Amino acid sequence: MMASSYNAKEEDGHPSGASGHGGPGVVKSKKPDNTAFKQQRLPAWQPILTAGTVLPAFFVIGLIFIPIGIGLFVTSNNIKEFEIDYTGVDMDSPCYTCAKNSSWNNTTPCTCSVDFTLEQPFESNVFMYYGLSNFYQNHRRYVKSRDDSQLNGGRSALMEPSKECEPYRKTDGVPIAPCGAIANSLFNDTLELFHIDSNGSRNAVPLVKKGIAWWTDKHVKFRNPGGNNNLTLAFQGDFSKPVNWRKPVYELDPSDPENNGFINEDFIVWMRTAALPTFRKLYRIIQKKSSTTPTLPSGKYTLDITYNYPVLSFDGRKRMILSTISWMGGKNPFLGIAYITVGSICFFLGVVLLIIHYKYDTRNNSADIPN
């Protein structure tokens, strides 16, 4: 070792060398400290990519991913889902007329009914979603057009909504509550589900409208000004309703003060903007009543729609979805397939690399290291 042969000597010679300079008193030596950190000798783990570490990793990934994938795939396939498009684009669809006539300004609601059949019974709790397509809830100007302070019941924000809400900030100088484009475009179709039993009578399926929003949204993020008491008083006079709304915010659900005003769950759900232009949002929950009968037995159903929400103008679609869920949420074939694919590829790669390694390995020992 060329370099190290000098070191020993220097370190030996150090005391004399340093004291040689010293006059009276001890002159502080400039010799750097011999710490592992300063000498870059920190103990370290030095992993190297070798066949011994990389190849097993591939097999392990393969062996873990494939079962997960299969599990996900099977679970996802076991989930029952029913989807129906009620936009009314085609001439023969029941909502065609409503779709053509609907606009924000309609005062008389247009209703239409869609019949459908469930081939299989839905056993556990069923979740009813509405889905919108080609609806850009994730557009920047749309996303930012809200005032979270206002929605949190902040007094000042209520009187003076954020500029972001433009152009739905004030009407004639009166602040809008809730302000902004998101709130303004609240989904306002009403969906009702009826089961047509064997003798042809319509039985309304009970739809639960609470418990559809995130707990944090409902209890933390959204709050009514001045608590939930006497909303009418809290909102009256000083505020106007969003332009497109038929009724003011304090009348969203007059029957239940816990679901009225800003903490109305339909409103909260809408306010949680979707990431992608095609999305679904939870609308109602159909709870399982007894363990013996399925929540939604197979058979004929009718969906009654109060058609208020115009989507045709921008080529949008509206859907109603019924779905059960499992431990991993709703139907989602993507994850299962992806896991199976990735797992298989990793396993396959492991095999290929193993073959390559044994066939073409060029690294002998250190003999061929030139000095």
Added chain:
Amino acid sequence: MTVCSFFVEKERRVKANARDYNDKFSYADNRIKTSKYNIFTFLPINLFEQFQRVANAYFLVLLILQVIPEISSLSWFTTIVPLVLVLVITAVKDATDDYFRHKSDQQVNNRQSQVLIRGSDSYWIYTQADILLLCSSEPYGLCYIETAELDGETNLKVRQALTVTSDLGSISKLMDFDGEVICEPPNNKLDKFTGTLYWRDNKYPLDNEKMLLRGCVLRNTEWCFGIVIFAGLQTKLMQNCGRTKFKRTSIDKLMNTLVLWIFAFLICMGVILAIGNTIWENWIGRNFEVFLPWDEFQSSAVFSGFLTFWSYIIILNTVVPISLYVSVEVLRLGHSFFINWDRKMYYSQMDTAAEARTTTLNEELGQVEFIFSDKTGTLTQNIMVFSKCSINGQTYGDVYDEFDQKVEITEKTACVDFSFNPLCDRRFKFYDCSLVEAIKLEDPAVQEFFRLLALCHTVMPEEKSEGHLVYQAQSPDEGALVTAARNFGFVFRARTPETVTLCEMGRAVTYQLLAILDFNNVRKRMSVIVRNPQGQIKLYSKGADTIIFERLDPSSDDLMCTTSEHLSEFAGEGLRTLALAYKDLDEDYFEVWMKKLLFASTVIENREDQLADLYEEIEQGMKLLGATAIEDKLQEGVPETIACLSLADIKIWVLTGDKLETAMNIGYSCNMLRDDMNEVFVISGHTLLEVQQQLRSAKEHILGLSRVSSAGDVEKMCAEDSVFEETIIAEYALVINGHSLAHALEPQLEPILLDLACLCKTVICCRVTPMQKAQVVELVKRHKKAVTLAIGDGANDVSMIKTAHIGVGISGQEGMQAVLASDYSFAQFRYLQRLLLVHGRWSYFRMCNFLGYFFYKNFAFTLVHFWYGFFCGFSAQTVYDQWFITLFNIVYTSLPVLAMGLFDQDVNDQNSLRYPSLYKPGQQNLLFNKRQFFLCTLQGMATSFLLFFIPYGAFSLMVKEDGSHFSDQQAFAVTIATSLVIVVSVQIGLDTHYWTAVNHFFIWGSLTVYFAILFAMQSDGIFGIFPSNFPYIGTARNCLSEKSVWLVILLTTVVCVVPGLVVSFLRVDLFPTLTDKVRHLQQSRRKQGPQEQNLRRVRRTSSRRSAYAFSHQQGYGELITSGKNMRMSTVSSARSPGRTPHSSNWIENMLKRKNEVSCVSFENVKLECMALI
């Protein structure tokens, strides 16, 4: 007195003792100011400077863009937080730098205030200004100076004051002196000075021989007085130093190019997305107005596209990371500290640690291809040591053990005990006891040998106290020889112009000095003629072996053969040899000869030639005594270092101001020149044509030989330089002197010089001026895309140090000029090996890894927005939370990558030194270049693609476990952000080769901090305080409690990391680089435990000899015989009238001759002089 700042200074007027008069001109004072700020100006100036940097200005523009609400796609804080952080870090660094500059200024300026008026105790004084010598402690206003720091020459030079001023040697006389000097304005011509002294109505011409220039050292002169003519930056030395250039590394330049590319790429993306936006607004947005009305300013889709372009520039600006430059600076600072802290570059004898004086060049140290080294003080210690001798056919100096094996001399080897000799020099070390025994046995040959050494020289002794002898030798070689004789019992004790007193084995013996036949470069020998107490007249001669051998008596033939063998042996060890001979002279013959000599010395015409003939006549038929071998002590480890560096493909060129022979000898002794080299070309032409001729023929010689060995089209290969160079198997060396270099550096010869030099293994340039050194460096810098490093210790190396990409100063020597101009400094040449092969290599490796990862990370992070653009109507909606964007680069991912950049080691330091070839990738720029950049950005893009589309696939149908919808923008953002943080953390884990505790801490810590901040920012509490700034309330909780989200994150991570892993595994497995192999070896070694490696010393073989004789200079014989350099007291009585005419113009002669020898004799004096003005 001082720097003038006239626009053009036509002439300079300086008046002694007239401060008011001089102040009128406002000349430069000697104070140095390098600091930039003071407390009050710091903030404004620093900020102004910082915003002049393109990067910072760019971010300022972004910040302004962000304030425009129509464009702003991100809150202002996403830019201002990093920007402020960057500004603060830089400001702190600048402030620290400036603080140290203040301190060092103070130190330098204070040193100047300690200016010595009298230097009676220390025998050397630096001059810090250009001074006109008025008078000195020595007779005739003589002043001896050493210019080793300037030109590398170690012999003394003489300056003489004007005769009229030489008796001003008292303060009162000086106070009355009111001469005025009018001279040329400051310039950089070191060998020229013209001026006139006006005093007492007389005019006296002034020339360079009366000047003590800044940078030279007074020797053997107790004091001197002078007028400061130029000070500070106006001194000739400073004017000659070359301009300090702001040095930037090639990585810096590459980085700037890449940032421009990224910028172009950014604009491309902006344009694509802006076009997308225009189309989208036209087709969809127009119809979507029911829900999202156009703003009033949004008059058309095209205008909306234009605004979107700027919005996207803001969002995507993170591909040009604001923290990149700062991080790079931090890394370099860290690497510099590691250099400062390295104990293996600490030199205990001087108590000097290595110092990285600039913190911006570290990674360049890993790419050096050319080293330009000074010789004196850099390769050599500038110490001559009497090492061996051959007396009467017997060699002394080697130590043998009981088996007759030669023993390597180390510091532990026992020295010869000289205690029998009270007058010995304790620092002298000799290891072979047999010589002392021979002396004690009174072997006549040995006695005569040392007597010769004690008599035949021009050394001046000084006995300060009884037995405390100090020799003032003209050259260290002579000093070494006389010191050797002294220790072996032939103590040279005193001299007068006519006698030499020795103390021979304790007996005082006085010899009458009859003549000194002085040395010069033609004679290559010197002789003395003495009469010993017995009355015999003897001629003692020492000189180059070839010269002496020609003049031997036939009776010495046998001895000559043996001695000749010994000489070869000595020379083979790189020693400087001399042959010694004597002759008994007949009284009558000498009388006749002496008369002729006296006559010859008085003639005007051809005196030199006549004297030479006379010398030649008497130096015939001598008897050989033996030979000496002096070691020009190389610094420790020099040959090994050079061998190691050349294994790393680093070409070392020696540029020295010293003579050809000395330089070549050093070349041999440090193994740069070897006997087994095919050819050593010596270029020493005097005209352009001659030089051209020599260069051409040398090149043809090489090409001719290679034509035989390589079957290829030579013409074609010539065009491809690098390929061609590799085909040269034979080894050549090029030695070129300053004269020829001046011609060779002319534009028409430059290419051929460079070609030839690059074909040679070794290049040595001797007798070069400081400016030529810089020119050579500049030549290589200009024509070769290679990193150059210059290393030197003296002021003559400053220009070269400043010119090269990297300048290294040897510290701990007398002068500080080189160190002050350097970028790195340490005490020993051999540390260069560690600086380059360990620190440089690591720095380069770390920097490259760092940059690769940094670009990867930022592309992966930023381009997600690009993909998202296609799904959000090109509206410049960000994927992530704004806080995440703000913190990603500066908090979540900065520390792990910094830790990697600071601590990573692919191969440990021992192996870096053991396998110098590991250095080569740096020279070839393999670790980070445009291709690597492309690859890592590609990886970043692919990662961003996967990061977006895997969650996209999953989220398009995602429902929470409680059935509530889940494909909302915030959950999507948190999932992608978390995946991103995990992916880049895993990736840095794979990229890290050396996991120290710090790396662990930072990587795991960053992940922890990410989650902690994530939950904190989305907590109820912070939302309660700032509801509008933290809208993500609860998202993390809802999102990360879902199994499916974790499944998405796991999937994304694996998919993003595996391809890279496969590629790097295949590369390591199938095409392992040397680094990979050494890593493997290192790991298997570590398992086996440490191993000892024995390395044999490099053995030198050479047939060179007599280098000393060739390199020695015109002696001071005349000075001695004239008695001029004796103290008045000793001289006055002993002056011989016969020699006075001879001596009257000795100085002129000597100076004239000296100028012939040194093509440019610039001398610099650093005399802190002189109270005079």
